[in-house]
Amino acid sequence: MADEHEVRLCSAGDAVAAELHMPTGASRFHLRRYSQQVAGQSQYLLAWAGGKTVGHLNLLGKSKYPEVTVRLGDFPEMNALGVNESLWGRGIGTALIHAAEQLAQKAGAVRVGLAVGVTNDRADRLYEHLGYAQEKAIALVDVWDWTDPQGV
Numbered sequence: 001m002a003d004e005h006e007v008r009l010c011s012a013g014d015a016v017a018a019e020l021h022m023p024t025g026a027s028r029f030h031l032r033r034y035s036q037q038v039a040g041q042s043q044y045l046l047a048w049a050g051g052k053t054v055g056h057l058n059l060l061g062k063s064k065y066p067e068v069t070v071r072l073g074d075f076p077e078m079n080a081l082g083v084n085e086s087l088w089g090r091g092i093g094t095a096l097i098h099a100a101e102q103l104a105q106k107a108g109a110v111r112v113g114l115a116v117g118v119t120n121d122r123a124d125r126l127y128e129h130l131g132y133a134q135e136k137a138i139a140l141v142d143v144w145d146w147t148d149p150q151g152v
Contacts, residue, residue, distance in 0.1 A: 005055075007048075008045070009046075011034075012034065017052075018053040022056070022084065033058050040061075041061065042060045043059045045058075045099050047092045054087050057099075059100040059103055060078075072135065076109050078114040081114075
């Protein structure tokens with residue numbers, strides 16, 4: 001697959017295609033993120049290469065963590081960044097982040113936040129390389145549902 005890729009806002013058809021190219025099974029991750037976008041809660045970005053979905057990022061209008069907004073204020077937050085593992089290191093994650101930053105800036109944001117798992121060293125290095133700094137004073141615990149292919 002070529003290194004060329006495109007990032008764009010998700011459409012209804014894109015969400016269906018993303019479920020085929022980056023399957024999430026019964027959790028329907030891409031379709032749920034697209035529903036959030038339709039509801040005005042986020043902007044769901046998809047990266048494409050070779051006609052297939054190869055990455056995703058959800059830009060929330062504000063942080064979903066009350067601890068963050070109390071301490072740092074309201075600003076958009078990037079989450080759910082993912083890139084097809086076979087394409088890591090080709091700039092797709094960076095392109096998704098830059099596209100999200102541009103959307104936030106167009107909306108008047110002067111700051112964009114993100115959350116990353118404490119064991120996700122690769123993502124930490126990417127964010128640091130892009131100029132993000134860790135807010136060490138805020139320790140968060142995120143909880144989410146995931147449904148496996150068997151529906152459990």
